Amino acid sequence: MSSQYQALSTLSGPRDAVVSLAFSGKAKFLSAVGYSGVCVWDLSTSAATPLPHMLFAPQNPKYVITTSVWVYFQKNKHHILVLGSMRGDVILWDWKDDTKSFQLLFRVPPIENAEDEILSMDVYEQDIASGRIGRVVAATVNRRVTVWTLSSSGEFAQVFTTVLDPNVNPKTVRMCKITRDIFVFPFYGGEIHCLDYKTGAIKYCKSHGPGIMGSVALSNTSKHFVAFTGKNFQLYRLGSLELLKTFTAETPVVLFPKHVTFGELENIIVGGTDRGCALVYDVNSEEVLQTLSYPRGGLVQPVATITLPERHLIAIAGSTAQQVADVIVFEKRNTAEEILSDLATDVSMASSADPSPDSILIGFYLPKKVWKWMRILGIVMFSLACLGYFDVLHVQPSQVRTYLHQIVGFMTDERA
Incomplete structure (x- = not known):
């Protein structure tokens, strides 16, 4: 981990704040979503891909996209982008290799046509082997946690919807990569719930988590999680909620949650800031290994990582309201x-x-x-x-x- 990340490309397109970034399987695509809708780039060429029409309407919750996740079906080599809107829509776009464009596959409107912002989404598997189906989970502002199955043929079916108690304010949902159960992390209060993957019933609740969890990344084994806790990024043991590490950051200028994610097979964590950069920390030493600069400055909320056989990638983006945003991709080659x-x-x-x-x-x-x-x-x-x-x-x-x-x-x- 001694080598440094180098800026690989600057991707332009978003006309307003970006609030979420996501790499597709094998880093074929990178999506940036937010107040200007959706932008997707083919990372082999750094070119923007054709997308279904979406209005630029930062004041309309229908066209503000709050989160995105990817799935890839090996059987038919389909890349599917799953989007969640501020209004509460869940939208699926399918990549068509013959036309080199994305097309609308499915849209789930908000329940009872009431606005119900999608706060967080996750998938059980991003790369889905032949004969298997995908699973997608979403949490909304009205305390709903919903799970769907997704097949390689495009069938999207709801498994369950659970409405949490009024005192629970879900901010992040993460699916256990071993059991498929769902962990619900609240924005404040520290009450972490585990839901059964078949029924949505609450299996257990831990009530002494961090008081603030603006964003959460879960380890592949589900033994640990790292959270933005209002000022710093902190690593916890999920089973006992023991604080293991604190990754110190400067006192935030604005109190928007900064995204955090693991990288390099969980040897690093990457966190956003509101000071024109993202920070790369060594998990073992807790030290800042590198500062990734965002030339436009300001709020750099979203971050994303992916590890490939020959290289590691990190993406960061600007998220200052009513300002053009770029996405910067950084690369570190493997020896x-x-x-x-x-x-x-x-x-x-x-x-x-x-x-x-x-x-x-x-x-x-x-x-x-x-x-x-x-x-x-x-x-x-x-x-x-x-x-x-x-x-x-x-x-x-x-x-x-x-x-x-x-x-x-x-x-x-x-x-x-």
């Missing part, structure tokens, strides 16, 4: 040694997981015997990397990880 370390982390997570379908973390389960051979292979490859053989043989870091994943796939296929 061969880091790729080996990342793969070892992936395999370790898989080998420790319960092999039931609900708890497979990265798509396959490795028995101890296979893990033993993977450790031996990792040591050999790491030694070669240290000796510089990859450079001599002109093997790129992306190829190293590709080869290793192919070996893992072969070994797991043999086991089946």
Whole structure:
């Protein structure tokens, strides 16, 4: 983690504040949503993609988009963008590769035609294997938590809607990547709820969480979460609500919630500020590793990250009202040694997981015997990397990880 992020591209288009950013699977697309509607860029070209018509109407809740999430179906290679509006609409756009444009797939209007702002959305899986269905969760200002299923053919069906007690003010919803249960984090009050993924019934409630949780990122194992707690970003153990780390930030100038997210396989966290930058923290040391500058200055609320085999990406955007906003994408390339370390982390997570379908973390389960051979292979490859053989043989870091994943796939296929 010693290398620095470099500015990769500046993406223009939003005419007003951006309030949410999201990378699609494999970082093919990046979406920015907010008071000017929706912008989507193809990251291979940095070009804006054609979208369904949407008015520029920052004062109309129907056209203000508050959040977005992505799903990708391997079966038919479909990228679907799921949007939530300030009015309460849930909108699905489907990427059509033949026309190179997004088209409207589905729209769910607000319940009873009453305004019910979508505050937060999440998905169980972003990259959906053939034969599986997607799950989408949303929380609204009227305390509704709703879950839908989404199929590769575009069928979007509601599973349940739960209305929380009047004293609960949901701000963030996150879906457990192991059990599919839903965690509801309130803006204030510290009362964290866990809802059953089948029925929406409250499984349990923890009442001593942080008093303010403006935004929350949940770890892949659901053991930890990091939250913006009014001034700083803080890391907690979800089970006991023990405070583990505090990532210090300057006192906010304005009290808008700053977004926070994990990155680099949860080795860093990235948080927004209202001082013309985003901050990258080392999870272990709590130190600021890098300040990512936003040239226009002002409020930089939304942040997003994604890790690819050969690189890490961070996106930040301006979110000052009634001001043109840019999206800045930063990149950090992986070395061969880091790729080996990342793969070892992936395999370790898989080998420790319960092999039931609900708890497979990265798509396959490795028995101890296979893990033993993977450790031996990792040591050999790491030694070669240290000796510089990859450079001599002109093997790129992306190829190293590709080869290793192919070996893992072969070994797991043999086991089946």
